[in-house]
Amino acid sequence: MFPSNVTIVEVGPRDGFQMEKTFIPTDLKVDIINTVAAAGVRVIEATSFVNPKVIPQMADSAEVLSRISRNASTHYTALIPNAKGAQRAIDAKCNSVRLVVCSTETYNQRNVGMSVAQSIAACDDIIRMTQAAGIGFEVIIALAFGCPFEGHVAEAVPVTIAHQLAAKGITSIGIADSIGTGNPVQVRRMMSRLRAELPHVHFSMHIHDTRGLGLANVFAALECGIDTFDSSIGGLGGCPIMVGGTGNVPTEDVVNLCEEIGIPTGIHIEGVCEASRKIQSFLGRALPSAILRSGTRRQLFKM
Amino acid sequence: MFPSNVTIVEVGPRDGFQMEKTFIPTDLKVDIINTVAAAGVRVIEATSFVNPKVIPQMADSAEVLSRISRNASTHYTALIPNAKGAQRAIDAKCNSVRLVVCSTETYNQRNVGMSVAQSIAACDDIIRMTQAAGIGFEVIIALAFGCPFEGHVAEAVPVTIAHQLAAKGITSIGIADSIGTGNPVQVRRMMSRLRAELPHVHFSMHIHDTRGLGLANVFAALECGIDTFDSSIGGLGGCPIMVGGTGNVPTEDVVNLCEEIGIPTGIHIEGVCEASRKIQSFLGRALPSAILRSGTRRQLFKM
Numbered sequence: 371m372f373p374s375n376v377t378i379v380e381v382g383p384r385d386g387f388q389m390e391k392t393f394i395p396t397d398l399k400v401d402i403i404n405t406v407a408a409a410g411v412r413v414i415e416a417t418s419f420v421n422p423k424v425i426p427q428m429a430d431s432a433e434v435l436s437r438i439s440r441n442a443s444t445h446y447t448a449l450i451p452n453a454k455g456a457q458r459a460i461d462a463k464c465n466s467v468r469l470v471v472c473s474t475e476t477y478n479q480r481n482v483g484m485s486v487a488q489s490i491a492a493c494d495d496i497i498r499m500t501q502a503a504g505i506g507f508e509v510i511i512a513l514a515f516g517c518p519f520e521g522h523v524a525e526a527v528p529v530t531i532a533h534q535l536a537a538k539g540i541t542s543i544g545i546a547d548s549i550g551t552g553n554p555v556q557v558r559r560m561m562s563r564l565r566a567e568l569p570h571v572h573f574s575m576h577i578h579d580t581r582g583l584g585l586a587n588v589f590a591a592l593e594c595g596i597d598t599f600d601s602s603i604g605g606l607g608g609c610p611i612m613v614g615g616t617g618n619v620p621t622e623d624v625v626n627l628c629e630e631i632g633i634p635t636g637i638h639i640e641g642v643c644e645a646s647r648k649i650q651s652f653l654g655r656a657l658p659s660a661i662l663r664s665g666t667r668r669q670l671f672k673m
Numbered sequence: 674m675f676p677s678n679v680t681i682v683e684v685g686p687r688d689g690f691q692m693e694k695t696f697i698p699t700d701l702k703v704d705i706i707n708t709v710a711a712a713g714v715r716v717i718e719a720t721s722f723v724n725p726k727v728i729p730q731m732a733d734s735a736e737v738l739s740r741i742s743r744n745a746s747t748h749y750t751a752l753i754p755n756a757k758g759a760q761r762a763i764d765a766k767c768n769s770v771r772l773v774v775c776s777t778e779t780y781n782q783r784n785v786g787m788s789v790a791q792s793i794a795a796c797d798d799i800i801r802m803t804q805a806a807g808i809g810f811e812v813i814i815a816l817a818f819g820c821p822f823e824g825h826v827a828e829a830v831p832v833t834i835a836h837q838l839a840a841k842g843i844t845s846i847g848i849a850d851s852i853g854t855g856n857p858v859q860v861r862r863m864m865s866r867l868r869a870e871l872p873h874v875h876f877s878m879h880i881h882d883t884r885g886l887g888l889a890n891v892f893a894a895l896e897c898g899i900d901t902f903d904s905s906i907g908g909l910g911g912c913p914i915m916v917g918g919t920g921n922v923p924t925e926d927v928v929n930l931c932e933e934i935g936i937p938t939g940i941h942i943e944g945v946c947e948a949s950r951k952i953q954s955f956l957g958r959a960l961p962s963a964i965l966r967s968g969t970r971r972q973l974f975k976m
Contacts, residue, residue, distance in 0.1 A: 521974040551970040553933040554892050581970065582926040582963030583933075586889040589857050616967060623885040630856040630886075660885030664919060667854040667884065671824035 373597030376628045376635045378621055379413040379574065380406045382649070383434075384449050385618055386606025388418065388427050390653065396430045398652055400437045402645050406603060407441040409641025411621070415468065415600070418449035419458040435462040447506070451482040453495040460499060466506030468544070469496060471535075473511060473527045476519035481512075490534050497538060508542035509535050510576060514560070515552035522551075525560055529567070536568050543571050544600065547587065550580025550616065554590035561594040574598035577619050579605060579658070584619035585627055592633065599624055604646035604657030620659035622646065626666055639666060676900030679931045679938045681924055682877065683709045684718040685952070686737075687752050688921055689909025691721065691730050693956065699733045701955055703740045705948050709906060710744040712944025714924070718771065718903070721752035722761040738765040750809070754785040756798040763802060769809030771847070772799060774838075776814060776830045779822040784815075793837055800841060811845035812838050813879060817863070819854035828863055832870070839871050846874050847903065850890065853883025853919065857893035864897040877901035880922050882908060882961070887922035888930055895936065902927055907949035907960030923962035925949065929969055942969060 383403055387394055403416055416438065422429035435446065447466040448459045459467045471489045472478035478486050493509065500507040514528040532543050545560065557575075564573055575591050577584050577599070588599060605620035625637045639661060646662050656663070667673075686706055690697055706719050719741065725732035738749065750769040751762045762770045774792040775781035781789050796812065803810040817831040835846050848863065860878075867876055878894045880887050880902070891902060908923035928940045942964060949965050959966070970976075 516970060516974065518973065521976070549973075550967070551973065553930065555934040580963065580967045581929060582888050582923070583930060585885050586892045586930065589889045589892065616963075620885070626884060627856065627886060627889065631858045660883065660919075664853075664883045667819060670821065670852075670854065671819065673824070 371595065372592050372631070372633055373595050374633070375597065376592070376633050377413060377598045378411055378624060378635055378637060379415055379447070379598060379600045380411045380603065380621055381415040381576070381600045381618060382406070382602035382604070382606045382621070384415040384418050384428075385600070386602040388425050389607055390427060392653075393427060394652065396433050396437065398648070399430070399434050402603070402649055403434070403438045405645040405648065406642065407439070407444040409645065410635075410637040411642070412443060412636065413445045413447060416446045416448055416464075419455035419462075420449070420451050432458065432462045435464065447508075450496070452484075452492055453499065456496045456499050460503045460505065464505060466508060467496065467500060468508045468510055469493065470510045470512050471531060472517075473513040473523045473531065474517040474520040477513050477517050486531070490531065493535065493538055493540065497540070506542065507540065508544055508574070509540055510544040510546050512546040512548045514545045515547045515556060516549060518549055525556070525563070529560070529564060532564055532568060532571070536571050541571050542574070544574040544576050546576035546600075547578055548576070550578035550584065552577070552587055553583055554586045557587045557590040558594055561591050561596055565594060572598070574600065576600035578607070578616060579619050580616045585623060588619060588624055588627060592628070592631075603642055604650060604662050605659045606649065606657060617658060620657070620662065622659045622661035626661045630667065674898060675895050675934070675936055676898050677936070678900065679895070679936050680716060680901045681714055681927060681938055681940060682716040682718055682750070682901060682903045683714045683906065683924055684879070684903045684921060685709070685905035685907070685909045685924070687718040687721050687731075688903070689905040691728050692910055693730060695956075696730060697955065699736050699740065701951070702733070702737050705906070705952055706737070706741045708948040708951065709945065710742070710747040712948065713938075713940040714945070715746060715939065716748045716750060719749045719751055722758035722765075723752070723754050735761065735765045738767065750811075753799075755787075755795050756802065759799045759802050763806045763808065767808060769811060770799065770803060771811045771813055772796065773813045773815050774834060775820075776816040776826045776834065777820040777823040780816050780820050789834070793834065796838065796841055796843065800843070809845065810843065811847060811877070812843055813847040813849050815849040815851045817848045817855070818850045818859055819852060821852055828859070828866070832863070832867060835867055835871060835874070839874050844874050845877070847877040847879050849879035850881055851879070853881035853886065855880070855890055856886055857889045860890045860893040861897055864894050864899055868897060875901070877903065879903035881910070881919060882922050883919045888926060891922060891927055891930060895931070895934075906945055907953060907962045907965050909952065909960060920961060923960070923965065925962045925964035929964045933970065
């Protein structure tokens with residue numbers, strides 16, 4: 371039932387950094403990305419190509435991508451809001467792009483100024499552009515379990531969006547519990563259903579730990595065979611719109627869970643902690659990762 | 674597979690308070706216990722009857738039990754190290770007592786100055802005493818997944834202790850991941866095995882959230898039908914011997930998990946948060962509970 375190995379998509383440099391009010395120097399962004407790559411993380415969401423007036427923290431996205439040490443075994447991706455962002459990401463030599471489509475109209479309007487249908491329609495151009503450029507394209511269905519504006523989101527809503535995307539030929543879809551309102555029973559039901567109904571699509575998950583259920587939800591998804599998870603170093607991040615939102619599941623903690631139950635990730639936890647400590651030191655506050663604070667069982671037992 | 678309802682054993686007043694260096698005034702201890710009872714918690718580990726020279730925080734155990742408002746629907750229990758402690762708990766009119774037997778010799782010696790076999794043998798007297806007094810008796814098998822001194826604990830070790838206790842006629846046994854080194858696969862395997870091999874024993878679990886796996890472990894135990902969990906308000910607590918140990922799974926967060934997946938607990942989360950805020954205010958530091966920090970999904974969605 372468990373996948374044979376797990377791929378971590380490190381989203382700290384995007385989902386984490388975008389929440390920080392203080393501009394993180396480009397040098398430090400580059401250093402963090404290189405440190406994460408050196409720890410064995412195979413996919414890094416390095417930045418986003420959004421309007422810098424809306425998210426000033428991401429104003430140096432092209433410079434970040436031009437200055438990182440490109441590791442041959444690492445895949446660098448970026449979040450995009452639309453086709454314009456896709457072009458900027460292609461110009462910056464991303465290995466893939468990720469588009470967010472929200473499950474609710476209110477959130478999608480506030481996030482990208484488009485209806486859900488418009489965001490889905492925008493995929494047509496992005497499919498052509500990424501195919502021409504020879505890079506990957508994944509769509510993240512956000513707010514898949516709940517929305518701060520519209521409340522509970524019925525399972526059928528993200529499932530229908532996934533079918534609409536799959537009908538366009540999109541084969542990589544992420545399901546995001548963006549505000550941490552999902553529970554393991556919902557995760558298991560939704561991910562089992564999606565895998566059964568759309569067997570040719572590869573599904574990843576993006577989980578926030580707002581109500582302490584982050585790793586329980588990861589575990590439930592692993593039980594359904596989900597093998598790719600977004601996470602952020604130290605548990606950085608939150609929600610740019612909702613006050614009180616908290617971060618992604620911490621990369622250290624997801625890697626630790628996988629390794630403790632025998633699923634390899636190819637990642638050195640201590641290398642991830644090194645990246646977390648660098649950003650923690652810059653930010654001047656403790657990040658929420660339990661492994662960053664307490665270390666692993668193997669460290670405790672000197673194994 | 675899930676239990677039809679869950680009983681929370683609030684251990685904050687014992688496992689939580691014993692870790693605090695500042696003496697918590699008896700008035701506040703009494704207030705916290707009464708607040709937790711008013712929130713609908715049916716079992717409260719109100720104190721421990723240990724040597725006050727070793728744990729000065731518990732020096733007022735008899736006074737605490739004499740001064741709380743005895744709620745007819747609430748069961749007050751206390752931790753005891755031996756038969757002497759059992760007598761003090763009986764004198765203080767506890768509804769039950771809980772004895773800790775560690776899985777490893779080193780920890781049991783440091784904890785109660787006895788071998789594991791001596792702790793198990795001590796149960797004979799306590800069985801007689803509690804039966805004569807008409808109160809309950811539960812044994813907690815601690816360090817069931819790992820020990821800070823002896824490292825990994827093989828599954829057979831706590832399972833063998835459980836068989837030895839069951840052979841004495843003990844029908845309530847708790848399995849404690851005292852230092853948070855267990856994972857959901859181990860929890861599921863151990864709890865399924867214990868329930869299958871000892872069907873007449875009621876098993877509870879006591880889980881620490883040291884490496885972020887607390888609620889994932891609770892979820893795995895729920896899947897095995899485990900219906901009773903120790904937890905502490907706000908996630909108070911730690912390990913008196915191991916430096917860097919962290920608290921129990923937070924009561925708010927366990928109740929939230931149960932309710933989100935449809936298992937009633939009879940507990941008002943807001944009432945638990947009220948108790949957590951009282952002790953948080955006294956201690957002057959934020960407690961780790963995610964629900965205490967972020968609120969529930971229902972609060973967010975104004976349901």
